[in-house]
Amino acid sequence: MARTKEFDPDAALRSALELFWRRGYEATSMADLVEHLGIGRASLYATFGNKRDLYLKALDRYGELQDPSLLRELSQPGPALPAVRTVVRRFAAEAAADGRRESGCFVTNTAAELAPHDSAVARRVERNWEYLETLLHSALVRAQQQGELPEERDPQALARMLLVLLQGVRVVGKASTDPARVRDAAEQALRLLD
Template sequence: MARPRTFDEDAILDRAMLLFWRKGYEATAMSDLVEELGLGRGSIYAAFGDKHQLFVRALARYLDHQNTLLDTALDSEGPALPQLRAVLDRLLAADAACGNAGCFSVNSIAELLPHDEDVARLARGSLAIAEDAFTRQLSRAADDGELAPGLTPEAGSRLLLTLVQGLQIMRKVYPDPAQATAALDATFALLSGRSTAMAPMAR
């Protein structure tokens, strides 16, 4: 008869997620996981499978957090564009809290795609959820006269999605949060039909 587990799986997954986030998949050895999680190799294998399976579960948990934030923070109350901007600020701030390591999802895509189908499947699903959420919010902005004439919610959504993914890479080069703020300011000025100049990046 198997012994009951004496640890919180969600807490262990959170710790594994932070370790993979800081170090990346390839650079994280099983010995690192044993030390960080406080579990023996046998316990890790029994509960989560091999390193790759643990990584995929940790990434899925990270993406679930992001998807939940989008689902709960975007609603039909108040001006649509300011609400969407506030949500993006929260998403970027949450990633910055991990020592400017970038976005765990974007890092994983850059490291493991196109050869890891498990990561690709998770990434495609999460990006589709984000694009749908952005499109719904921009549709509301269009209905309320907030969206620039001639810009469709679908096109604006793809613009935002590409911007946010790219910003996560750029912030690893230029960690000053003012850079991301300026990029978001310029993008939302375009979405609303206003024009603005973007300051040059620090060298």
């Protein structure tokens, strides 16, 4: 007769995500996970596989938790450019906020730490970035169609520039003690939308 699990796998996955997010992949050992999750090593392996498997599951979970306000903001009817500006400013404010500075963005952290040498991780990071880029692109196309964005501007190139800016803001925001650095960069980038 199979034993029933004595823990909630979903809660354990959320807890693992939180630990990986705070410490990173390399700095988190299986012993750290066992202690943090309060689950025996054998149960952890049986439920999630090895540390990398658990990390990939945590990264997938993070992707499932995409900020629904982002989709709402960038796809609402009416003027689109103010929504794009609001999103860029929000990313800059979050990146500079004391509570967020320490942890940064899980996808951005993963991109810097693991994506260059792990193709499965790189695909997940790329999927996250494609989602954000698509939302920005759609909003910029609408802005152009509504006469808010000059015809000579390339919405796809602008969306890509904003994606790179937002990821850079997250990296600099995590490491910098000067919040003006990310705010100023965001405001300069937004001038390209005039």
